[in-house]
Amino acid sequence: MAHRQTYAQRAAKHPNPAAKALLETIERKKTNLCVSVDVTKSDDFLKVIDLVGPYVCMVKTHVDIIEDFAPTLIERLQELSVNHDFVIFEDRKFADIGNTVALQYAAGVHKIASWAHLTNAHPVPGPGIVSGLAAVGRPLGRGLLLLAEMSTKGSLATGAYTEAAVRMAREHRDFVVGFIAQRRMESVATESVDPEEDFLILTPGVGLDTRGDGMGQQYRTPKEVITEAGCDVIIVGRGIYGKGDNVDVQAVQAQAERYRAEGWAAYLARIQ
Ligand code: 5BU
Numbered sequence: 001m002a003h004r005q006t007y008a009q010r011a012a013k014h015p016n017p018a019a020k021a022l023l024e025t026i027e028r029k030k031t032n033l034c035v036s037v038d039v040t041k042s043d044d045f046l047k048v049i050d051l052v053g054p055y056v057c058m059v060k061t062h063v064d065i066i067e068d069f070a071p072t073l074i075e076r077l078q079e080l081s082v083n084h085d086f087v088i089f090e091d092r093k094f095a096d097i098g099n100t101v102a103l104q105y106a107a108g109v110h111k112i113a114s115w116a117h118l119t120n121a122h123p124v125p126g127p128g129i130v131s132g133l134a135a136v137g138r139p140l141g142r143g144l145l146l147l148a149e150m151s152t153k154g155s156l157a158t159g160a161y162t163e164a165a166v167r168m169a170r171e172h173r174d175f176v177v178g179f180i181a182q183r184r185m186e187s188v189a190t191e192s193v194d195p196e197e198d199f200l201i202l203t204p205g206v207g208l209d210t211r212g213d214g215m216g217q218q219y220r221t222p223k224e225v226i227t228e229a230g231c232d233v234i235i236v237g238r239g240i241y242g243k244g245d246n247v248d249v250q251a252v253q254a255q256a257e258r259y260r261a262e263g264w265a266a267y268l269a270r271i272q
Contacts, residue, residue, distance in 0.1 A: 001186050002198040003230040006271055007032075010198055018117040018143035019177035019200055022087045026057040026233070029085060032226065032263045034058040035256065036091070036204065036237035039244035040067050046076050048241050051249060053084025055256035058118075060089045060235055063110050074115050089202075090116035093147065095124055098132025106136045113137050120145040120180055123165040130168060134175040143177035148185060151205025152216040163189040169199060178202060182220075184230040204235040208262065213238070222259065226266035234263045 002010055011023035026032050035052045037059060039045050045066060049059055059081070066073065081088050090112050094101040101121065105113045112119060113136045121129050123146050133144055148165040149157050157165070162181075166189040169176040178200030179185050185201065186193055207219030219239070225231045240255040241247060 001184070001230075003184055003201075003232065004271065007232075007267075013196075014177075014198060016143045016174070016177045017141035018087070019198075021117065022058060022200065022233075025085060025087055029054075029057060030264055031055055031057050031260045032233050032267055033256070033260045034060050034089065034202065034233050034235045035240055036060040036062075036235050037241075037244070038062055038065065038237050039241070040065050041245070042066055042068050042070070042073050044244050044247065045073070046080070047247055048244055048252065049077070049080050050084075051247070051252045052240060052256040053080055053086060055253075055260040056084075056086050058087040058089050058233065060091050061116070062091055063112070064092075069109065074111075078115060087117045088115060089118040089120075089145075092116075092119050092121075094119070094121040094129060094133060096129070097125055098128035098135075100132070101129055102132040102136050105133055113140055113142060116142070118143050118145060118177070120147055122147050123161075123168050127168055127171060130172045130176060134172065138175050142175075144172075144175050145178050145180050145200070145202060146176055148179040148188075149181040149183075151182060151203075151218055153212075153218055154216065170194075170197065173197065178232075180204065181231070182225075182229060200233065201231040202233040202235060203229070203231040204237075206234040206236045206259075207239040208259070209239065222262040222266045223269075226263055227269045230270065234259065 007023050008027040014020040033056050035056050146165045148162045166185050203225045
C-alpha cells in the first residue's frame with residue numbers, strides 16, 4: 001500500500017502534477033506539515049505564511065474569509081509559495097452542481113483555479129461535481145481532494161457515504177488525487193483496488209496541546225494521525241498561530257518547527 005512507501009518513491013510515479021509536486025516538496029523539505037492560515041486580514045495572512053514557510057510542504061487557505069482581499073494578495077501568496085517552496089491548497093469545499101462549481105472555481109472575485117494547486121469538494125452532489133471541477137482544473141494541472149470524512153464531532157461523512165466517496169475518486173483518478181480523511185481509505189471500499197492507486201490522505205484536526213475547541217473540532221496528535229492512522233499530511237491551524245493577530249514571531253516559528261518535527265518523526269516511524 002502507498003503509505004508503506006517513501007514520499008520520494010510515491011512522487012516518482014504519481015501521474016498528477018499537483019500531487020507529484022506536493023510529494024516532492026515533502027521529501028525535499030522533510031516536512032509533512034500543512035499550515036491552515038485562517039486569519040481575516042491580509043497583513044496577518046502574509047505574515048503568518050512568511051513565518052511558517054520554511055517549515056511547511058503546503059499552505060491551506062480559506063480565501064473567502066479575508067476582509068480586505070485584493071488580487072495583489074494572490075500575487076504575494078504566489079511569491080511566498082515560490083520563495084519558501086510550498087504548495088497552495090484552497091480549502092473551498094465545493095458542494096454544488098458541476099456547472100456552478102466550475103464557475104465558482106474559475107471565476108468570481110477569487111479565480112481559485114488560477115492559483116491553487118489543490119482544492120477540495122464534498123462528494124454529496126454526485127460525480128458531476130468532479131466533472132465540473134475537472135473541466136477547469138485538469139488542463140491547468142490542478143488536483144482535487146474529496147471530503148471522505150471530517151474531523152468534527154457528529155460528522156455525517158461516515159460509513160456508506162465515505163465508501164461512495166472512495167468509489168467516486170477511483171472513477172476520476174486523473175484529477176482526484178486524494179481525500180480529506182482521518183485514516184487511509186484503501187480498505188474502505190475494497191472491491192476494485194488497483195495496487196498502483198495512490199490517494200493522498202490530508203488530515204485536519206491535529207493538535208498537540210488540546211483535544212478540541214468547544215465548537216465540534218476534535219484534535220489528534222501527529223503520531224496518531226501519521227504513524228497509527230497512516231495519513232500523509234497533517235493540517236494544523238490554531239495550534240501554530242493561535243488567533244493569528246498580534247503574531248509572536250518566535251512562538252509561531254517554534255510551534256511550526258515543533259509540529260514539523262513531530263510529523264516527520266511519525267512518518268519515519270511508519271515506514272520503518
Ligand atoms: P484548526 O485551527 O487546526 O482547528 O483548523 C483546522 C482547519 O482545517 C480549518 O481551516 C478547517 O476549516 C479545516 N478542516 C477541519 O478542521 N476539519 C475537517 O474535517 C475539514 C477541514 Br474537511
